[in-house]
Amino acid sequence: MRATPCYVRRAAGAIAALIFAGCANQMEPAQRSISDIEVIVSATSPEAAQYVPDQLADVQSKLDGLKASFAKKDYAAVLAAAPADMNAAQGLAAAAAAKRGEIAKSLSNQWSALAAEVPASLAALRDQLDRLAKQSNRRLAAGIDVEAAQSRLSDASSLWSKAQAAFATGNLDEAVTTARRVETLLHALAPTVKLPTTPPSAAAR
Numbered sequence: 001m002r003a004t005p006c007y008v009r010r011a012a013g014a015i016a017a018l019i020f021a022g023c024a025n026q027m028e029p030a031q032r033s034i035s036d037i038e039v040i041v042s043a044t045s046p047e048a049a050q051y052v053p054d055q056l057a058d059v060q061s062k063l064d065g066l067k068a069s070f071a072k073k074d075y076a077a078v079l080a081a082a083p084a085d086m087n088a089a090q091g092l093a094a095a096a097a098a099k100r101g102e103i104a105k106s107l108s109n110q111w112s113a114l115a116a117e118v119p120a121s122l123a124a125l126r127d128q129l130d131r132l133a134k135q136s137n138r139r140l141a142a143g144i145d146v147e148a149a150q151s152r153l154s155d156a157s158s159l160w161s162k163a164q165a166a167f168a169t170g171n172l173d174e175a176v177t178t179a180r181r182v183e184t185l186l187h188a189l190a191p192t193v194k195l196p197t198t199p200p201s202a203a204a205r
Helices: 006-051 053-071 075-133 146-168 172-193
Strands: none
Touching: 006 053, 006 075, 053 075, 075 146, 075 172, 146 172
16 A cells, blocks of 8 residues: 655645634634624514514524534534624514504504593493482383492493503503403493493404
8 A cells, every 4th residue: 555645645734724724714703793693682582572573583593503503613604694694683673663663553543542432431321320320210220230330330440540540651551451441341331221332443442
């Protein structure tokens, strides 16, 4: 068996050294790219998880892919994919903000409709119960448990106060959710006291 010529061994060693040097030169920027993306994802994750969870999951999947390539020492693959993945990560904050604004606008519209409807319904039910409680309207009140209805109306009024308090503190989500509960209570109570009702407004849905 002939020995490998010395110049061949030297050439192979030189190539290996170049490859190693190339990998070493790529490792640091590849690692930095991953770290930069991780910082952005970490900072935006709480809001992104709430408003754009699917988009966040996609970015996290891309980040996992970069880490897998880095673990295989495929730094070139990391550097090739990192710019697009960085753009995706940077887009999380804007996407979450846009979705938050969209939800806030919807809640605001719903509250406006409920704030007009609920007080009017409360007043109408209160007037009807006052009318039924009069001795002169005993025939009209026949079969109606006026006291129980008054208690239910009182509960609805208290709940409406909570909705208004939530709105006053800027908690639109809680305000609308609570106001919808009031709306449901009132629409259930109205027929039991012989008070016609109208369907809830579309905007309040």
